[in-house]
Amino acid sequence: xxxxxxxxxxxxxxxxxxxTLDEVEDxxxxxxxxYESSDELRNALTDELVPVTRRQxxxxxxxxxxxxPTTAQLVxxxxxxxxxxxxxxIVDRLVQRAAATKDATVAEVRTAVAxxxxxxxxLRAALANATGRNITVKAVVDPSVLGGVxxxxxxxxxxxxxxxxLEQLKSRL
Amino acid sequence: xxxxxxxxxxxxxxxxxxxxxIDDQGYTTHHPLWPEQAELIYGGIASLIVIGLLxxxxxxxxxxxxxxxxxxxxxxxxESAAAKRDAEAEAARIRQSxxxxxxxxxxxxxxxxxxxxxxxxxxxxxxxxxxxxxxxxAQADIAAGAGRAGDELRGEIARxxxxxxxxxxxxxxxxxxxxxxxxxxxxKVGATTPATSGATR
Numbered sequence: 001x002x003x004x005x006x007x008x009x010x011x012x013x014x015x016x017x018x019x020t021l022d023e024v025e026d027x028x029x030x031x032x033x034x035y036e037s038s039d040e041l042r043n044a045l046t047d048e049l050v051p052v053t054r055r056q057x058x059x060x061x062x063x064x065x066x067x068x069p070t071t072a073q074l075v076x077x078x079x080x081x082x083x084x085x086x087x088x089x090i091v092d093r094l095v096q097r098a099a100a101t102k103d104a105t106v107a108e109v110r111t112a113v114a115x116x117x118x119x120x121x122x123l124r125a126a127l128a129n130a131t132g133r134n135i136t137v138k139a140v141v142d143p144s145v146l147g148g149v150x151x152x153x154x155x156x157x158x159x160x161x162x163x164x165x166l167e168q169l170k171s172r173l
Numbered sequence: 174x175x176x177x178x179x180x181x182x183x184x185x186x187x188x189x190x191x192x193x194x195i196d197d198q199g200y201t202t203h204h205p206l207w208p209e210q211a212e213l214i215y216g217g218i219a220s221l222i223v224i225g226l227l228x229x230x231x232x233x234x235x236x237x238x239x240x241x242x243x244x245x246x247x248x249x250x251x252e253s254a255a256a257k258r259d260a261e262a263e264a265a266r267i268r269q270s271x272x273x274x275x276x277x278x279x280x281x282x283x284x285x286x287x288x289x290x291x292x293x294x295x296x297x298x299x300x301x302x303x304x305x306x307x308x309x310x311a312q313a314d315i316a317a318g319a320g321r322a323g324d325e326l327r328g329e330i331a332r333x334x335x336x337x338x339x340x341x342x343x344x345x346x347x348x349x350x351x352x353x354x355x356x357x358x359x360x361k362v363g364a365t366t367p368a369t370s371g372a373t374r
Contacts, residue, residue: 113351119359126363147346149358160358162346166338173331 004086008093011074015094018070025098026138027071031063032091033140045084055079095138104134107153110142110161127151130158 015024035041041062045055056076063072078087092106099106107127109115115123120137128135131153147162208216346354 111351111355112346113348113355115355119355122359123362126359126365130362130365146342147351148354151362158362160354160361162342162354166335166342169338170331170335173334 003083004089004093007078007083007086007090008097011078011090011094012097014074015070020068020070021098023068024071024074025095027063027067028074028091029095029138030140031067031071031075032088033142036088037142042084045079045087048082052080052082055084095136099136102134102136104136105131105153106138107135107151108138108140109149109151110140110145111149112141112143112145112147112162114141115139123149123151127153127158131156 011024011028012021015021018024035045044050044058047055056079059076059079060072063075075087078084078090083090095106107124109120109123120139124135124137127137133153135153145161145163146166148160148165150157150159150161150164152158
């Protein structure tokens with residue numbers, strides 16, 4: 001068991017014990033995506049020259065009142081232990097484990113605008129039909145896709161984004 | 174002695190002028206050109222003595238000096254002959270050297286001419302080859318430049334077209350269109366079965 005797996009298991013057990021696994025998992029997933037897309041946030045939470053207490057206070061400022069206390073404490077713990085760089089991987093592993101407990105596979109879905117609950121349900125059903133697996137949808141709002149949807153299920157990518165169509169058009173040009 | 178004197182006087186008298194020196198008393202008189210009889214005698218004797226002394230004492234010296242002079246002249250003549258021979262030999266040697274030099278000059282000139290011709294021919298060949306190579310390179314550069322320019326132009330057109338497409342698409346993606354795209358994606362994925370999915374689309 002590597003370090004990432006160990007941290008993921010630790011977070012899973014804490015969230016499960018708190019009885020907020022679904023909520024914490026979802027909040028951690030969204031925070032991990034924000035962390036990936038923001039250079040400023042990533043630099044602030046991984047800079048060794050910034051004191052640990054300062055980095056943890058940044059996390060609390062970001063998540064305080066916007067996420068559950070458990071989520072904020074777990075992120076603060078990861079950053080405080082100097083594993084800020086591994087945060088997305090730890091969270092992804094946590095999400096996969098949580099899905100596995102439900103006998104499901106995580107589908108990371110990126111759209112330019114937020115999906116409604118109904119759209120997430122229908123998309124989960126469509127992806128389940130297409131892959132033959134039980135699917136847990138993790139939606140990410142990513143303006144870079146411009147429009148449409150791209151879903152990643154394991155190693156499978158089902159890409160219907162405007163960005164990809166535009167890139168294909170440019171490539172043909 | 175008297176006989177001798179008488180004979181001389183008699184002899185003198187044979188000359189036409191001699192009769193002027195005898196006066197009527199039988200004494201001889203001074204002649205304007207002819208000396209006195211005694212003077213002739215003593216002077217002749219003295220002359221003979223002087224001449225004899227000269228021949229006796231100065232003759233050998235003169236003869237020796239003449240012999241030395243003859244020897245010296247002969248040595249000089251011999252030296253001159255030797256110098257002449259040396260000069261002729263040197264002249265012959267110089268003439269021969271001049272002949273050799275001329276032949277060598279001709280040979281060197283011929284060699285130089287041959288080398289110049291060879292160099293000229295080689296240079297022309299090389300120049301022709303270099304000119305052909307430069308021309309080919311220039312043609313290739315021109316073709317490559319034209320190709321590059323064409324590629325750059327096509328790339329620039331594609332870039333501009335892509336940017337224009339980005340702009341047009343972004344402006345046309347309003348909320349309704351976003352929803353249509355999402356619904357179309359859900360419908361399309363929902364219509365897919367596991368047998369037809371599994372690859373990146």
